Amino acid sequence: MTTRTVPRTRRAARAVALGATVLLALSACSSPDGSSSAKQDSSGSASSSDASSSDASSSGKVTGTVTVFAAASLKESFTTLGKRFEKEHPGTTVTFSFGGSDSLAASITGGAPADVFASASPKTMAIVTDAGDASGTPATFVRNQLEIATPPGNPDRITSLKDLTRSGLKVVLCDKEVPCGAAAQKALGASGLKLTPVSYEQDVKAALTKVELKEADAAVVYKTDVRAADGKVKGVEFPESADAVNDYPIVRLKDAQSADAAEAFIALVRSAEGRKVLTGAGFLEP
Known part of the structure; x- marks a missing residue:
C-alpha cells in the first residue's frame, strides 16, 4: 500500500471536513432500529466476515x-x-x-x-x-506389479505367463487402455507371447471378479488385488512382470x-x- 504525507495545516482543515462527512455518512447509513452496515472502508480494512475467514484459514483446521x-x-x-x-x-x-x-x-x-x-x-x-x-x-x-490370478487350488496348474496361451483356457485381461491392461500387454510383448483373452474388462476388479465367479480360468491383475481377494483366488508370480511395473x-x-x-x-x-x-x-x- 502506498502512503502519502500531507502538510500539517492542510491536514487540520481536512480533519474538520472529514469529521463532518463521517457524521453525515453514519446518519445516512443508520437503519431505523439503530443498526449500521459493516463495509470495507477506503483504507482497505477487512470487514468482520473477511476477518473470520482469515482466522479460520490461519487456524490450520481442515x-x-x-x-x-x-x-x-x-x-x-x-x-x-x-x-x-x-x-x-x-x-x-x-x-x-x-x-x-x-x-x-x-x-x-x-x-x-x-x-x-x-x-x-x-x-x-x-x-x-x-x-x-x-x-x-x-x-x-x-x-504395483502384475500377478496371475487363478481359482483357489489353481486347478489348471498354471505356473507361467506362457501357460495362459494354452488352447481351451479362458483368460481375462484388463482393457488395453487401462493401466493393468497396458502392463499385461507390455509383459506379453517382452516375452514374445500372443494371447487372445475371452474378454477385456474395464478395470482390474472386474477382471478379478471373473475368476472369483469361475467365469474365467485365469486373469492378469495386480498383486494387490490378489491379496485383497483374501483367499478367493490364488496368485501365480511370473518373471516378466518385473518389466511392467506401474508407477x-x-x-x-x-x-x-x-x-x-x-x-x-x-x-x-x-x-x-x-x-x-x-x-x-x-x-x-x-
Whole structure:
C-alpha cells in the first residue's frame, strides 16, 4: 500500500471536513432500529466476515468434503486411509470414485467435480495434466506389479505367463487402455507371447471378479488385488512382470472445491503412515 504525507495545516482543515462527512455518512447509513452496515472502508480494512475467514484459514483446521477419483486397485487401501483421515480431521468427509484410470481421467477432463486424482499410470495421469486440470506436479506415491490370478487350488496348474496361451483356457485381461491392461500387454510383448483373452474388462476388479465367479480360468491383475481377494483366488508370480511395473501418481485438481483438505489427504497418502497401509496391501515403494 502506498502512503502519502500531507502538510500539517492542510491536514487540520481536512480533519474538520472529514469529521463532518463521517457524521453525515453514519446518519445516512443508520437503519431505523439503530443498526449500521459493516463495509470495507477506503483504507482497505477487512470487514468482520473477511476477518473470520482469515482466522479460520490461519487456524490450520481442515474442513469440508474431499472427493477422490482413484484407480480401482486402490479401493481397499484408500478406503482405510479415508476413514483414518476423517478421524484425524473431525468434520471432514472423504468420498471416493474408483474405476479404470482412463475412464476417471476422461470424467475429470469432461468436467466431473473432484478434488484429487490418483492414477495407476503416468500415461493416464497425463490425460489430466495435458488438459490443464491438475494443480502442481503429480507425485508418484507407490508402484504395483502384475500377478496371475487363478481359482483357489489353481486347478489348471498354471505356473507361467506362457501357460495362459494354452488352447481351451479362458483368460481375462484388463482393457488395453487401462493401466493393468497396458502392463499385461507390455509383459506379453517382452516375452514374445500372443494371447487372445475371452474378454477385456474395464478395470482390474472386474477382471478379478471373473475368476472369483469361475467365469474365467485365469486373469492378469495386480498383486494387490490378489491379496485383497483374501483367499478367493490364488496368485501365480511370473518373471516378466518385473518389466511392467506401474508407477502410481497423485495430484490435487485445479478446480478442487476443498483445496486445503485435498492437500491434507494427499499428505496422508504420502506420509509414513499412509505408506505403511499401502505397502501392507502389497504395493511397492515408489
